Structure formats: C-alpha cells, structure tokens
Amino acid sequence: MPLSFVIARYFAYAFAAVATAWLASFMVLSVAINAGYVYEASWGPANARDVAEGLARDGVCGQQDVPTAYRYLILNKDGKVLMTDLESTRLEDATEMARTSLAADPGTVEIKGGGSGLTYAAFPLKGGGA
Structure with missing residues (x-):
C-alpha cells in the first residue's frame, strides 16, 4: 500500500474524530440548554x-x-444601595x-440598551425600592 494512502487514511480518521467530538x-450543550442547566x-x-416583570411582581429577598x-x-x-454585584462605572450607571x-408606577419596567451592548432594566419592587 502506498504511503500516500496510509497518510490519507489517518487524515480521514483524524477528521472524523474531530467531527464526532464537535x-x-x-449535542451535550444543546441538551443542557433545553434542560435549563445552561443559559x-x-x-x-x-x-x-x-x-424584570416577574421580579417586580414577586419581590426580591436576596441574591438567589x-x-x-x-x-x-x-x-x-x-x-x-442594599445589595449589588456591580462595580465602578456600571454601578454608577445602574444606580x-x-x-x-x-418614582415609577408599580409594574413599570424601563429597558435601556440591548443588542450587542449592555442592557439595563430598572423597575420598582413590590414593597418599595428598585
């Protein structure tokens, strides 16, 4: 068997292995997204x-x-500020x-940004605060 066929065969094996791994x-990532384990x-x-509408309606007790x-x-x-995980400029903008x-009416949700940049959602919480 010529050497070129041996090399081509192993190249095909390697290509098939990479395609199978991908x-x-x-498939594993797709299953995890559909099951809700991964966003x-x-x-x-x-x-x-x-x-935001759900959190405004139900309230927020903590980070969880x-x-x-x-x-x-x-x-x-x-x-x-009661709770945050923001820092620096993002904290200032969000604040x-x-x-x-x-001062907004309950149930009002203001969305700023979106697309490929940052998205901010601000809304009053049940029981006061935002």
Whole structure:
C-alpha cells in the first residue's frame, strides 16, 4: 500500500474524530440548554423584560432570586444601595437608572440598551425600592 494512502487514511480518521467530538459536545450543550442547566449567550437581553416583570411582581429577598445571567443592584425606598454585584462605572450607571425608577408606577419596567451592548432594566419592587 502506498504511503500516500496510509497518510490519507489517518487524515480521514483524524477528521472524523474531530467531527464526532464537535457533534457530541454540541449535542451535550444543546441538551443542557433545553434542560435549563445552561443559559444561551443571548438569554439575558432577550428575557430582560419578562424577568424584570416577574421580579417586580414577586419581590426580591436576596441574591438567589436573581437569575445568574444577570448582574444586579437593589436600592431601598430612599435610594440607598442594599445589595449589588456591580462595580465602578456600571454601578454608577445602574444606580442612576434605578433611582429614576423609584418614582415609577408599580409594574413599570424601563429597558435601556440591548443588542450587542449592555442592557439595563430598572423597575420598582413590590414593597418599595428598585
């Protein structure tokens, strides 16, 4: 058997192995997304309004109530920071937006940004605060 056939055969084996590994990892990731164990990369901005409306309606008791796809800032009725995982400029921007939503009607959700950049959602919480 010529050497070129041996090399071509092993090249085909390697190509098939890479394709099989890619397909298997894609299938595992797809199953994890469909089962709810993993969020899609675009899940946060796409579901910001629904999540915000649910949190505004049900209230937030702590960090565990906020889905892991989101960073958060919670203010009390007076506009003081109660809980956050934001820092620096993002914290300043979120604080400014949240303070403006303190006076909003219950159930109002303001979305700023979206697309390929940052998305901010500000809304008053049940029982006060934003």
